[in-house]
Amino acid sequence: MTTTTGTKPSPFVLAPRHTHVKVQRHSGDSGGFARWYLRTIAPEDLRTLGSDLAGEAGEVLHGTDGGEFSFSFDQKDGVAGFVCTDVRGNPMDITHEGHTRGRVTIPGPGFIAVTCLGPWRLKRL
Template identity: 80%
Template structure:
């Protein structure tokens, strides 16, 4: 597993690019959280180097909901996270909080796990799992990357319940607004 620096944190109430320093070519585990129930934020990848400055069209978090944390794996090519406040940057008191998390602190997906809301898991091997999402609406699913941050393809049957084949080893981002379960078959 790569060594990724943890402990980067930032907060604000307006849209801005936040640098995420780490060794070149390494991904980062990032958490975005809204400080209020009525204010929503999104997170996109950004690049800001001596030679390139751009905001990528890759959206990691479409919209925060309430104050639950939203975790994602920032690709190695992105040097920054663009936090965008929905509804413009006019006043308001709700803040966003962004921080990086050490990969060692992630829960390991071995045989069976349950959670509530989005989470990034660490998987030492792939396999076939049954899954269920206990939410009534909204987006739910999985995003997998290897430990270097490269995307990996997954196959699944079903939307809210079914089977998923997770490649491994790598990071598994569970995209969910409510409770979920994964169990190795």
């Protein structure tokens, strides 16, 4: 399951064994959404996890190897974090210390979804 908030794109990794996507609206008094679309992004079109990366919103990165990284999320509310999958889309456990600043250990090659509503930074240690 993935959750989206706001009007910015919300990238996520879908394992190949999943063949359908269900969109369900969850809203309170703020209304809902007018439209949405889903598109496939080839791994070679994703940014590669390198020594120092920054972004303005959630993003999926292609990691060719693992490692230990420092991170910072510059948002005051909402959920920020990481979701890692191997190259086949299967979940990988990560070691994560801190909420808006800290360290994360990415176990190996795969995809790293950075979930954040604002600017973020990842730097290899």
